[in-house]
Amino acid sequence: MATAISVQQLAVSFRTRQGSVAALQPLDLELGAGRIVGILGPNGSGKTTLLRVLAGLQTPTSGRVQLLDRQANDPALRRLVAFQPDGPLPLGVLSAPEFLAYVGAQLGLPNAVSDARAQAWLERLELQHAGRRWVRTFSSGMQKRLALAAALLGEPSILLLDEPTSGLDPIGSGVVMQILRERAAAGMTILMASHHLLEVEEICDEVLVLQGGVLRARGTLAELLGTDADSLVVRGLDHDQLQQLAQAATALGGEVLRTERQRDHLFALFRRLANEPVRGQPK
Amino acid sequence: MSRRATRHPAIFTLQRCLRTAALPALGAAVVAFTLAMWTEPMVASAAAATGARAPWLSLPIFVCAFSCVVTTVLFWPLLAARRPGSDWLRRLQRGPLHGCGAALSGALLASLLVCAPLCTVYASALGAPSIARTHTLVPAPAEPLLSAKRPHLHFALAAPLLGNELRLRPLASLPEGPLRASRVRVMADGAPLAAATAEFDQTGQIVRIPFASRTISALELVLEDGTVPLFFPTGSVELIGAGEQSGLANGLFLALLAQIPLFVALAFACLAGAVAALPTVLAVAVGVLFVMTVGGEGPLTAALQGRLQGHWLLTTSVFRQCVPSLLLGSTAMIGAMMLRRRSRR
Numbered sequence: 001m002a003t004a005i006s007v008q009q010l011a012v013s014f015r016t017r018q019g020s021v022a023a024l025q026p027l028d029l030e031l032g033a034g035r036i037v038g039i040l041g042p043n044g045s046g047k048t049t050l051l052r053v054l055a056g057l058q059t060p061t062s063g064r065v066q067l068l069d070r071q072a073n074d075p076a077l078r079r080l081v082a083f084q085p086d087g088p089l090p091l092g093v094l095s096a097p098e099f100l101a102y103v104g105a106q107l108g109l110p111n112a113v114s115d116a117r118a119q120a121w122l123e124r125l126e127l128q129h130a131g132r133r134w135v136r137t138f139s140s141g142m143q144k145r146l147a148l149a150a151a152l153l154g155e156p157s158i159l160l161l162d163e164p165t166s167g168l169d170p171i172g173s174g175v176v177m178q179i180l181r182e183r184a185a186a187g188m189t190i191l192m193a194s195h196h197l198l199e200v201e202e203i204c205d206e207v208l209v210l211q212g213g214v215l216r217a218r219g220t221l222a223e224l225l226g227t228d229a230d231s232l233v234v235r236g237l238d239h240d241q242l243q244q245l246a247q248a249a250t251a252l253g254g255e256v257l258r259t260e261r262q263r264d265h266l267f268a269l270f271r272r273l274a275n276e277p278v279r280g281q282p283k
Numbered sequence: 284m285s286r287r288a289t290r291h292p293a294i295f296t297l298q299r300c301l302r303t304a305a306l307p308a309l310g311a312a313v314v315a316f317t318l319a320m321w322t323e324p325m326v327a328s329a330a331a332a333t334g335a336r337a338p339w340l341s342l343p344i345f346v347c348a349f350s351c352v353v354t355t356v357l358f359w360p361l362l363a364a365r366r367p368g369s370d371w372l373r374r375l376q377r378g379p380l381h382g383c384g385a386a387l388s389g390a391l392l393a394s395l396l397v398c399a400p401l402c403t404v405y406a407s408a409l410g411a412p413s414i415a416r417t418h419t420l421v422p423a424p425a426e427p428l429l430s431a432k433r434p435h436l437h438f439a440l441a442a443p444l445l446g447n448e449l450r451l452r453p454l455a456s457l458p459e460g461p462l463r464a465s466r467v468r469v470m471a472d473g474a475p476l477a478a479a480t481a482e483f484d485q486t487g488q489i490v491r492i493p494f495a496s497r498t499i500s501a502l503e504l505v506l507e508d509g510t511v512p513l514f515f516p517t518g519s520v521e522l523i524g525a526g527e528q529s530g531l532a533n534g535l536f537l538a539l540l541a542q543i544p545l546f547v548a549l550a551f552a553c554l555a556g557a558v559a560a561l562p563t564v565l566a567v568a569v570g571v572l573f574v575m576t577v578g579g580e581g582p583l584t585a586a587l588q589g590r591l592q593g594h595w596l597l598t599t600s601v602f603r604q605c606v607p608s609l610l611l612g613s614t615a616m617i618g619a620m621m622l623r624r625r626s627r628r
Contacts, residue, residue, distance in 0.1 A: 057370055075377075083374055090360045090368025093299060098289070105290035106375040150371075 004158055004189035005031040005054065010063035012049050012213075023049040024213045026063065031191065031206075033157070036184045038204035039193040046213040047193035048086070051160045054191070055083035067158055079107045082156035084147045086163040092136025096127050096146050099135055100153060107154040114153065121149035125175065140167035148176060152183070159183065161192040165199055170270050177203050292359065292382045296389030299358050301396065304350035308397050311343040312405050319409060333410040337587040340406055344583075345576045347397045348545045351390045352568045355549060356561070359386035362552050363561040379620040380553060387549045391542050398541045402590065403534030412593035415533040417524030419444055420600070421502060423517040429467065429504055430512035431459060436504040438520060443500040448493045448523035449476065451504075453513040455486040465509030471499045483513055496525040528595045536597050537590045540582055543608045544575035550615035557622035581608040 007029040013022045024046045031037055039047045052058040053065060056073040065072040067081055091099060097118060104114025122128045125145040130138065135146065144167050151159060164180075165173040173196075181203055184190055194200050200207060207224060209217040217224060237245065246256045289295075319339040360366035361373065361381045376382035407413065421438045429436050449469060464484035469476040469492055476499075481490040499522065504515065552568035559567070575581040582604035589596055 052370070055370070055374060057373055078374060083370070085368075085370040088367045090366075090371050091295065091358070092368075093358065094295065098295075101290045102292075102295070103375060106377075111290075 002033045003030050004033040004035075004068060005029065005191070006064075006066040007054075008064045010050075010053065010065055011061050012046075012053060012058060013061045022213050024053070024060075027215055029208070029215070029218075031189060033189050034184055034187045035205045036180060036190045036192070036203055037206045037208060038200035039191065039208045039210060040195075040197070040200060041193075041210035041216075044212075045210040047210055048162055049213075050210070051083065051085075051162050051191065051193055054158075055081065055160055057083070079154045080156055081158040081160065082151040082154060083160040084151040084162060084164060086166065088140075089135050089143050089147055089150075093134050095132045096122060096130045096135060096138075096149075099146065100150060103150045103153050109154065117153055117155075118149070121152060124179070125149055126172075141169055141172050144168050145172060145176070148179070152179075157188060159188055159190045161190065161194075163194055164192055165194065165196055170267050171274060173199065291385065292376070293385040293389035293392070296355055296358055296386040297393045298389075300351045300354050300390050300393030303354040304347045304393060304397050307350050308343045308347035308401065311346040312401060315339040315342040316405070316408060333412075334588050334592040336409045337584070337591055340401070340409055340587050340591060341576060341583070343401050343405070344398055344541050344587075345572075347394055347401070348541070348548070348572055348576065349569065351394045351545055352548050352552070352572055353565065355386050355390040356552050356556075356565055356568055359383060361556070362386065362549075363556040363564040364558055365560055379624065380616075381623070383553045383556070383619070384616070387546070387553065390549060391545060394545050395538055395542055398538040399535060402537040402541065403531050406534055406537070406590055407530065409591060411530060411534070411591045413530040415528040415530055415590075415593050415595040417444075417526065417528075417598055418589070418594045419446075419522045419524065419598075420518050421520040421522055423515055423519070427515040427519075428456075428512060429453070429465070429506050429515060430456075431506065431510070434506040436515060438502040438504070438515075440500050440502070440522070443498045444522055445496060445498045445525045446494075446522045447496040447525040448491060449502075450489060450491050450521040450523065451481055451483075451515075452487060452489045452519045452521075453483060453515045454519070455483060455488070456512040456514060458510040459512060460510040463508070463510045465511040465513055466507045467513070468505045468507050470503040470505060471497070472501055473503075476502075480507055483509075484511055524595070528597075530593070533590055533593075533596055537586055540586045540596065540601070540605065543581055543605060543612070544572055544583055547575055547581070547608055547612040547615070548572040550612040550619070553619035554615045554622065557619055575608065581605075 007027055010024060010027045010029075011022065012024040013020045027050075039050065041047050049058060053060050054067060054072060056077060059073075067077055070077055089099065091102065094102065100118035100122070101111075101114060104111070104118065107114075109117070119128075122130075125148065127142060127145055127149070130142065135143065138146065144164065148161075148164060151161070165176055168176060177199060180190055180192075192200075192204070201221060204221070206220050207218070208215060232249075234242075234245065242259060246259070249256055316339065319336050356362045359382060360369045361376075361383055373381050378384065419440075421440060424437055426433070427436060451467070451469075462484065464482045466480040466482050468480045477492050477494050481492060483490065502520065506513075548568045548571040551571045552564050555567040556564045576583060582601060585604060586596055586601060589601070
């Protein structure tokens with residue numbers, strides 16, 4: 001597997017009135033192409049700083065950063081590496097198509113290509129109905145979806161995402177996850193910082209855990225969570241039958257961890273309600 | 284969404300500024316015109332009355348520039364530090380100023396489009412003449428006092444000029460005896476310029492001496508009679524060119540000059556925005572704009588008056604007045620580039 005991101009002894013510190021604050025302690029990292037890597041960590045752990053360094057927006061205090069065998073501030077990476085920062089979009093008085101047209105022009109895309117891709121992403125992310133509305137009137141979820149469309153417009157090889165699903169409803173979040181899976185399958189390397197642990201668990205091949213600017217853990221979910229053991233989930237048995245099954249499992253040397261009443265996830269409820277018409281309103 | 288022009292930050296800013304500046308400037312022009320007609324200035328001549336209307340011309344120009352400054356600073360996030368969405372533009376936008384220069388160009392173009400009709404049509408409605416002439420200030424000699432003790436004053440022009448009118452506006456001193464108006468004869472290159480003499484008995488009195496078009500390279504003032512000593516500093520002797528220039532072109536040139544305060548204000552916004560947040564940047568930009576328009580610094584005030592009095596603005600002296608402002612703005616832009624390069628580290 002080719003190396004998409006290579007970081008050697010990367011350190012970043014900021015000068016404050018109180019002195020120097022280390023945002024990232026010397027860090028070594030190599031990430032292969034076509035993988036989805038999640039960055040986890042509490043606030044102030046250095047997730048955004050790492051992404052900004054990789055995006056060429058922050059000059060590291062020391063160390064070496066290479067993306068696709070180029071230095072992080074190489075102008076050629078502007079199109080090959082896309083960065084979706086957290087927070088509102090700029091130029092809020094443009095409409096969604098205008099914003100994407102601007103992004104496409106800055107990435108050097110031919111107008112026809114840019115417009116076609118913009119149209120496709122707006123439809124895929126259900127933003128085609130926004131029309132001429134100003135971006136700043138969008139909800140935070142709509143802005144997040146438009147930000148992802150802008151990040152994907154240039155079809156980059158590396159996608160850096162800072163909180164890509166914050167502010168999104170579960171359905172929008174599901175659409176974004178699906179898109180990321182497809183892009184990764186097509187060879188795109190995705191590095192995403194997130195506080196949504198379930199989503200990270202759901203789609204990431206690998207996880208980095210940062211704390212206080214130090215890489216505390218790194219590995220696949222199986223390596224980190226120890227989920228190698230197989231487990232059995234059953235449904236449709238009454239209480240007595242379950243007791244018998246538990247005894248049989250114990251007799252075979254297994255361990256019954258817990259029994260619980262089956263209930264649906266909130267996500268399923270949300271999806272069901274979203275598909276039902278509201279009383280008195282046509283769907 | 285198919286035209287490439289609409290994808291450039293300069294065009295976005297142009298559109299935004301036109302939307303926000305055109306109507307307020309038009310409204311200001313209507314109000315200013317009404318007030319100008321209502322409050323006729325108390326001045327001696329019609330030409331002076333037109334010149335005194337300069338503040339009514341400057342009001343809509345200032346409103347336009349103010350709208351453009353505020354709109355541009357709010358629209359382009361990188362004109363101030365720590366604005367939301369800056370990271371997007373810093374990655375996308377090429378160049379040392381990350382699009383601030385393009386935004387500035389868009390604002391200037393929008394302001395020019397709004398100012399052009401103000402400086403031509405609206406200025407004409409205020410009474411600006413349809414033709415313009417070159418007004419050359421004749422440099423004063425070392426001791427420019429004309430009195431009974433020194434009855435001759437010599438003025439040398441930097442280069443021969445073709446003119447057909449001379450304007451004298453000396454400062455008068457206390458009479459050296461019983462008051463008797465001083466009569467001055469004007470000689471050009473050794474020959475009398477006009478048959479009649481000019482008479483002065485008070486300070487600031489303006490006398491126009493029309494003559495048949497001729498080229499003049501030196502002037503001499505001769506005191507023939509009178510007891511009022513006259514002081515002729517630079518600016519008190521003005522030679523009016525014989526050639527007639529288009530008033531419309533003069534208005535368009537004024538519209539160009541009217542962009543200088545906006546350029547300097549936005550250049551300072553660029554500089555301040557490298558380190559300061561939005562409120563500071565807005566305060567700096569609007570402050571600079573005030574100083575350069577209402578405060579009278581820079582070439583605009585004189586140019587507005589010149590336009591209304593029919594002075595041809597495309598002259599070396601007007602250009603010379605623009606140079607310090609243009610240098611100041613350019614220096615601020617260069618400083619902004621250097622600061623922004625440093626702040627990335």
